[in-house]
Amino acid sequence: MRKNYLLAPGPTPVPESALLAMAQPIIHHRTPQFSEVFKETAELLKYVFQTRQDVLMLAASGTGAMEGSITNLFSPGDEVVVINGGKFGERWGKISEAYGLKAHWINVEWGKAVDPAVVRKVLDENPNSKAVLAQASETSTTVAHPIKELAALTKDRECLLIVDGITGVGVFDLPMDDWGIDVLVSGSQKAFMLPPGLAFVALSEKAWKFQESAKCPRFYFDFKKERKNLKDNTSAYTPAVSLITGLRQALLMIKEEGLQNVFARHDRLARAARAAAAALGLKLLAPESPSNAATGVFVPEGVEGGKLVKYMRDVMGVTMAGGQDHLKGKIVRVAHLGYVDTFDVVTAVSAIEIALNKFGYKAQYGKGVAAALQILAEGYK
Amino acid sequence: MRKNYLLAPGPTPVPESALLAMAQPIIHHRTPQFSEVFKETAELLKYVFQTRQDVLMLAASGTGAMEGSITNLFSPGDEVVVINGGKFGERWGKISEAYGLKAHWINVEWGKAVDPAVVRKVLDENPNSKAVLAQASETSTTVAHPIKELAALTKDRECLLIVDGITGVGVFDLPMDDWGIDVLVSGSQKAFMLPPGLAFVALSEKAWKFQESAKCPRFYFDFKKERKNLKDNTSAYTPAVSLITGLRQALLMIKEEGLQNVFARHDRLARAARAAAAALGLKLLAPESPSNAATGVFVPEGVEGGKLVKYMRDVMGVTMAGGQDHLKGKIVRVAHLGYVDTFDVVTAVSAIEIALNKFGYKAQYGKGVAAALQILAEGYK
Numbered sequence: 001m002r003k004n005y006l007l008a009p010g011p012t013p014v015p016e017s018a019l020l021a022m023a024q025p026i027i028h029h030r031t032p033q034f035s036e037v038f039k040e041t042a043e044l045l046k047y048v049f050q051t052r053q054d055v056l057m058l059a060a061s062g063t064g065a066m067e068g069s070i071t072n073l074f075s076p077g078d079e080v081v082v083i084n085g086g087k088f089g090e091r092w093g094k095i096s097e098a099y100g101l102k103a104h105w106i107n108v109e110w111g112k113a114v115d116p117a118v119v120r121k122v123l124d125e126n127p128n129s130k131a132v133l134a135q136a137s138e139t140s141t142t143v144a145h146p147i148k149e150l151a152a153l154t155k156d157r158e159c160l161l162i163v164d165g166i167t168g169v170g171v172f173d174l175p176m177d178d179w180g181i182d183v184l185v186s187g188s189q190k191a192f193m194l195p196p197g198l199a200f201v202a203l204s205e206k207a208w209k210f211q212e213s214a215k216c217p218r219f220y221f222d223f224k225k226e227r228k229n230l231k232d233n234t235s236a237y238t239p240a241v242s243l244i245t246g247l248r249q250a251l252l253m254i255k256e257e258g259l260q261n262v263f264a265r266h267d268r269l270a271r272a273a274r275a276a277a278a279a280l281g282l283k284l285l286a287p288e289s290p291s292n293a294a295t296g297v298f299v300p301e302g303v304e305g306g307k308l309v310k311y312m313r314d315v316m317g318v319t320m321a322g323g324q325d326h327l328k329g330k331i332v333r334v335a336h337l338g339y340v341d342t343f344d345v346v347t348a349v350s351a352i353e354i355a356l357n358k359f360g361y362k363a364q365y366g367k368g369v370a371a372a373l374q375i376l377a378e379g380y381k
Numbered sequence: 382m383r384k385n386y387l388l389a390p391g392p393t394p395v396p397e398s399a400l401l402a403m404a405q406p407i408i409h410h411r412t413p414q415f416s417e418v419f420k421e422t423a424e425l426l427k428y429v430f431q432t433r434q435d436v437l438m439l440a441a442s443g444t445g446a447m448e449g450s451i452t453n454l455f456s457p458g459d460e461v462v463v464i465n466g467g468k469f470g471e472r473w474g475k476i477s478e479a480y481g482l483k484a485h486w487i488n489v490e491w492g493k494a495v496d497p498a499v500v501r502k503v504l505d506e507n508p509n510s511k512a513v514l515a516q517a518s519e520t521s522t523t524v525a526h527p528i529k530e531l532a533a534l535t536k537d538r539e540c541l542l543i544v545d546g547i548t549g550v551g552v553f554d555l556p557m558d559d560w561g562i563d564v565l566v567s568g569s570q571k572a573f574m575l576p577p578g579l580a581f582v583a584l585s586e587k588a589w590k591f592q593e594s595a596k597c598p599r600f601y602f603d604f605k606k607e608r609k610n611l612k613d614n615t616s617a618y619t620p621a622v623s624l625i626t627g628l629r630q631a632l633l634m635i636k637e638e639g640l641q642n643v644f645a646r647h648d649r650l651a652r653a654a655r656a657a658a659a660a661l662g663l664k665l666l667a668p669e670s671p672s673n674a675a676t677g678v679f680v681p682e683g684v685e686g687g688k689l690v691k692y693m694r695d696v697m698g699v700t701m702a703g704g705q706d707h708l709k710g711k712i713v714r715v716a717h718l719g720y721v722d723t724f725d726v727v728t729a730v731s732a733i734e735i736a737l738n739k740f741g742y743k744a745q746y747g748k749g750v751a752a753a754l755q756i757l758a759e760g761y762k
Contacts, residue, residue: 001634001639001642001643001720001722002722003720003722003725005724008559023404044492058391079599086712092441096616171672191458204553253382255517257382257513261382262382265382268587283727314759315761315762316723317722318724339382339384341382341384341698341730342731342735343384343385343386343699343724343727344729346724346728346750347724347725347727348733350723350750350754350757352726352756353754354723354757354761355761357758358761364751365750365751365752365758366747366748366749366751366752366754366755367747367751368747368748369731369747369750369751369754370745370746370747370750370751371746372747373731373734373735373746373747373750374746376731376735377735377738377739377746379410380696380697380736380739381696
C-alpha cells in the first residue's frame with residue numbers, strides 16, 4: 001500500500017470540490033447553461049490576474065498561450081529581448097525565433113534573477129526592441145525575476161513586458177494593471193489547482209495596439225477572435241468544458257480565501273521549505289531571489305539526484321522534480337503552490353529526510369521538519 | 382483554505398479506488414451481476430478474518446453485529462462474562478442485559494488489558510457461563526486485550542469466546558480458526574477502509590451449535606437466515622450495494638498488500654506514534670498492552686483535552702478523538718488504522734506539536750516527528 005503525494009511544480013493537487021465539479025455530466029458548450037459558467041469564470045479570472053482586461057481561456061498548455069503572445073503581437077523581423085535564465089526563459093527565445101523574430105538574448109546564470117540594469121542596457125543598445133520576455137517564476141530554477149522593476153523599464157518605451165506567470169499568478173503578487181505588465185500568461189495545473197489543459201492570457205491596452213499590426217501567422221491562438229467571443233460568453237473553438245467547470249470551482253475557492261491570504265500562505269510554505277533546507281544543510285539553488293512556487297536544493301555530494309527523486313516517487317509515493325539540462329541529477333525541486341498547506345510541506349521534508357538517509361547522507365531526523373514547523377505554526381492563530 | 386485529515390479511530394480515510402467504485406451507478410441487488418460481486422467479496426472477507434467459516438455482511442454499524450452475536454446465540458437467563466475495560470466492553474454488558482442475560486462483569490481499569498487469570502477465576506466460579514465477551518482492541522482506551530489467552534480458556538468449556546474485532550480485524554493478527562475465536566465481529570469504517578454502514582460477523586462451528594437453541598428474540602439480525610442467503614450469494618434483506626462494491630475494492634487492496642504486510646504496517650505506524658509521544662513527554666494511556674489501531678496519550682497538565690482536539694479539528698483540519706466518560710478532556714487518541722501510512726503519522730505528530738505549543742505546552746518542534754521518522758523509515762527498503 002502506498003499513498004501518492006504530488007509535490008512537483010505542476011501538475012499540482014486538485015481539490016476534491018473541483019474534482020467533483022469536473023466529474024459532473026458534460027454539458028454542451030453552445031448553451032446558456034455553459035455561457036453562465038463561462039461568464040462567471042471569466043470574471044473570477046480577472047480577480048486573480050488583478051486586471052480590468054479580459055483574461056482569455058484557451059484549451060492548451062501554458063506554452064500555447066506563450067506562443068500566442070508572440071504570434072498575435074509581432075511580425076517576422078521584430079526585435080525582442082529574451083531573459084534566458086532557465087528552460088522557460090529559453091522557450092521564449094525559441095518561440096520567437098520559430099516565427100522569425102530577432103531575439104536579443106540575456107543569458108542569466110541558472111539560479112539567479114536577471115539584473116534590471118542589464119535589461120535597461122540591452123534596451124538602450126537595441127531601441128527597436130518591441131518586447132521584454134520574462135518569467136515571473138522560472139520553474140526550472142525556482143527563481144523569481146524582478147517583474148515590477150522590468151515593468152518600470154518598458155512602461156515608457158514602445159516596448160511590451162510579456163510575462164510568463166505560469167507558476168507566478170496566484171502564488172505571489174503580480175498586479176498586472178498596477179505594475180504595467182502588458183501580457184500575463186498562466187496555466188491551469190499550477191496555482192489554479194486544476195489538471196493540465198487550460199492556458200490563460202490577458203493583454204494590456206498597449207498590447208492590444210500591438211496586435212493590430214502583428215503579421216505573424218496564427219489560427220488557433222487568435223487572441224482578437226477569442227476576445228470577441230469572450231464578450232459573448234463563449235470561446236472561438238470548443239472550450240474544455242469540464243476543466244472550465246472545475247476552474248470556476250477552484251477560482252471560487254481562491255476568492256473565498258482571498259488573494260492576499262493565498263499569497264501569504266504560499267510565502268509561509270516557501271519560507272518553511274527554505275528553512276528546512278537550511279537546517280538539513282542543503283544548499284538552495286536560488287538563495288537570493290527564490291520563487292514562492294517551488295524550492296530547489298542541491299543534493300549533497302555523493303548522492304545522485306535522479307535516483308533520489310526516483311526513489312521518493314516510486315518507493316515512497318512522493319513526487320518531486322529533479323533538475324533539467326546541466327542541473328540534471330544535481331538538484332531536487334519541491335513545489336508548494338496551489339492546493340497545498342502545512343502538512344504537504346511536512347510530508348515533503350519528512351520524505352527528503354528519510355530518502356537522504358537511505359542514500360547514505362546522515363540527515364538528522366526531524367531537523368528539517370522542526371525548522372519548517374516553527375514557520376508553519378504561524379498559519380494558525 | 383484548509384485541508385482535512387481524518388485521523389480518528391473510525392471512520393477512517395477511504396482510498397480513491399474504493400470511492401470511485403462506490404460512485405458507479407447502483408446496480409440491482411437481485412441480479413447475477415451483484416451476486417458475482419457479493420460472492421467475491423464474501424470470499425475475500427474470509428481471507429481477512431482468517432477463517433474457513435462464512436463471514437456475514439450486515440447493513441448496520443458494528444454494534445448491530447454485536448447485538449446479533451448475543452441474540453442469535455443465547456437465551457434470556459443465560460450467563461455471560463463481560464470484560465469491561467472501556468466503552469465498548471461496557472456495551473457487551475448492556476446488550477446482554479437488554480436481552481435478559483445475566484452478566485458477570487469483570488471491571489478492568491481503563492488503559493489496562495484484562496488479566497487472563499482473573500477471567501479463568503470468574504469462569505471457574507461461574508461454571509454455567511456460556512460466553513466470554515471481549516474486545517480485541519478496546520477503541521475507547523487504545524488497549525489490546527489478550528485474545529489468544531482468552532481463547533485458550535474457553536476452548537475446552539461449553540463457553541464461547543465472542544470478540545469485538547471492530548478495530549482489531551485487519552489491524553493485527555487475530556487468526557479466528559487457529560486461536561479458536563468463536564464469534565468475530567468487525568465493521569466497515571475501520572481497517573476495511575470504507576465509510577460506516579457495514580458490519581461483519583463470523584461464527585465457529587461451536588457457535589453455530591449454540592445458535593440452534595438460542596431463544597432471544599430477533600428478526601433483522603438473523604444469522605441463520607443470512608448464512609442460508611450467503612450460500613446463494615445474496616443477503617436476507619436489501620444489502621448496502623455501493624458499500625459492498627467498495628468493500629470488494631478495499632479487500633482486493635488488502636489482499637494485494639498481503640495480510641501480514643498489513644499487520645506489519647500497522648505495527649510500524651503504531652510504534653512510531655508511541656515513540657513520538659514518548660519523545661514529546663506525553664504519557665501513554667495504555668503503555669503495557671497498546672492496540673496498534675490507535676494511540677491514546679494524556680494531555681499535559683494545564684491543557685484542556687477537549688479544546689485541544691477541537692482546535693486541531695476546526696482550525697488545523699486534523700480530526701483526532703478525545704476521551705470518553707471519566708477520560709473526557711484528559712486524553713487525545715490518534716488513529717493509525719486502515720488507509721494510513723507514513724505521512725499520516727507525520728501529519729498527526731506535527732499537528733500535535735503545533736497545537737500543544739499554541740496551548741502553552743512547550744513541545745520542542747520536530748522532536749516527536751524525529752522519533753516517529755526513525756521508525757517510519759523502516760517501511761522503505
